[in-house]
Amino acid sequence: MLNLKPNIADPDGFYETLINAQRDLTDDAVDRMNAKLILILSNHIGDNDVLAEAITLAAGEARE
Template sequence: MNARLNVEPNVAEPDAFYELLVDTHQDLSNEQSGMLNAQLVLLLSNHIGDLAVLREAFAIARANVAPASA
């Protein structure tokens, strides 16, 4: 299996998805929000299940994070 990460728009209702994401984080501290994000990563990674796809996603996400300022 040669699955590739789909980086094209693929959410049927992007506005509803964004609202759900924002609402899920509402009233959480930064620490709780980080924990929620970590749990989402683990749950969705398990759902994907393909290590090659996950490696690609992690690499893209990491490349899009600005380096910390010194």
């Protein structure tokens, strides 16, 4: 089951880390980084059902 409840202990800190990591990157470099980030996190999650649920959710959100 995909956890959609708040789950990050320090939300502001996480968001800052993410934004800072990409602040000085070109669009192409950001795409490369985001792709790697998704792959690294997906491997950490590991469960295909959870990943499929997340992909479906994100694809729907993107369409709106």
